[in-house]
Amino acid sequence: xxxxxxxxxxxxxxxxxxxxxxxxxxxxAVSTKFSQTFTTIPATLRLFFHDCFVEGCDASIMIMxxxxxxxxxxxxNLSLAGDGFDTxxxxxxxVEAECSGVVSCADILTMAARDVVxxxxxxxxxxxxxxxxxxISQASRVAxxxxxxxxxxxxxxxxxxxxxxxxxxxxxxSGAHTLxxxxxxxxxxxxxxxxxxxxxxxxxxxxxxxxxMQACPRDVDPSIAIDMDPVTPRTFDAVYYQNxxxxxxxxxxDDVLFTNPASxxxxxxxxxxxxxxxxxxxxxxxxxxxxxxxxxxxGEIRRDCTAFN
Numbered sequence: 312x313x314x315x316x317x318x319x320x321x322x323x324x325x326x327x328x329x330x331x332x333x334x335x336x337x338x339x340a341v342s343t344k345f346s347q348t349f350t351t352i353p354a355t356l357r358l359f360f361h362d363c364f365v366e367g368c369d370a371s372i373m374i375m376x377x378x379x380x381x382x383x384x385x386x387x388n389l390s391l392a393g394d395g396f397d398t399x400x401x402x403x404x405x406v407e408a409e410c411s412g413v414v415s416c417a418d419i420l421t422m423a424a425r426d427v428v429x430x431x432x433x434x435x436x437x438x439x440x441x442x443x444x445x446x447i448s449q450a451s452r453v454a455x456x457x458x459x460x461x462x463x464x465x466x467x468x469x470x471x472x473x474x475x476x477x478x479x480x481x482x483x484x485s486g487a488h489t490l491x492x493x494x495x496x497x498x499x500x501x502x503x504x505x506x507x508x509x510x511x512x513x514x515x516x517x518x519x520x521x522x523x524m525q526a527c528p529r530d531v532d533p534s535i536a537i538d539m540d541p542v543t544p545r546t547f548d549a550v551y552y553q554n555x556x557x558x559x560x561x562x563x564x565d566d567v568l569f570t571n572p573a574s575x576x577x578x579x580x581x582x583x584x585x586x587x588x589x590x591x592x593x594x595x596x597x598x599x600x601x602x603x604x605x606x607x608x609x610g611e612i613r614r615d616c617t618a619f620n
């Protein structure tokens with residue numbers, strides 16, 4: 312057994328003897344949840360990202376606190392869809408029925424995030440396993456650790472670099488915005504208050520801006536949601552990058568990937584070459600899965616993903 316350098320004891324075959332069917336059990340549970348609601352897909356993928364960027368990939372996002380002060384209760388996490396949490400909980404229950412107390416919630420979330428990409432038509436890939444579940448989950452530790460929709464390229468690169476993720480990884484992971492939806496408040500400034508001279512962000516395609524204004528009038532119900540990829544919102548594909556080229560990136564943090572000359576060539580490459588995007592996305596997801604992991608005697612194997620043992 313060769314252990315990956317500096318990544319603790321993660322290995323693709325970590326459960327080969329202790330829970331040999333774990334990947335098929337998780338995949339089945341995710342597929343069942345998906346058959347009930349499409350939101351399973353973007354919700355689970357986003358949940359993985361939010362988990363890994365705060366305390367590392369350790370299922371700290373899953374903890375529920377009676378006091379409302381756990382990681383999931385932080386302002387930046389309130390919009391995480393319940394279907395993502397439910398996917399992990401259901402998969403954990405299925406795994407516990409076959410291998411009790413063996414597989415971490417952190418690993419189940421990692422596998423589930425991989426599985427939803429495939430269910431949406433994205434690439435298949437293997438994931439490293441062997442993470443343990445974290446023992447800290449605090450709302451107060453979230454602020455400043457997740458990318459904001461108004462970030463520029465330097466802010467995005469700096470935040471991802473904190474987790475040993477490159478600009479290429481960051482652009483590839485942004486491609487997850489090929490799925491899912493956003494609430495109007497996250498981009499309303501680009502429609503109504505971009506600058507004194509131009510209320511509408513001039514880098515937005517004018518027709519797309521009109522469509523967004525119709526969907527998101529000034530006094531819109533805060534629960535209204537808009538697809539982040541207006542062309543193929545339910546398919547994991549490279550159309551997100553084609554949208555950026557066409558001035559149809561929803562957030563400033565999407566748009567900047569094309570408008571900044573330092574990142575534009577990568578966006579053009581992914582837009583024209585979906586296999587290049589898929590390869591970069593797989594590499595970035597595997598790297599993301601190594602962020603801040605607990606292995607060996609660190610952390611624990613939670614029995615219930617929503618509570619410390």
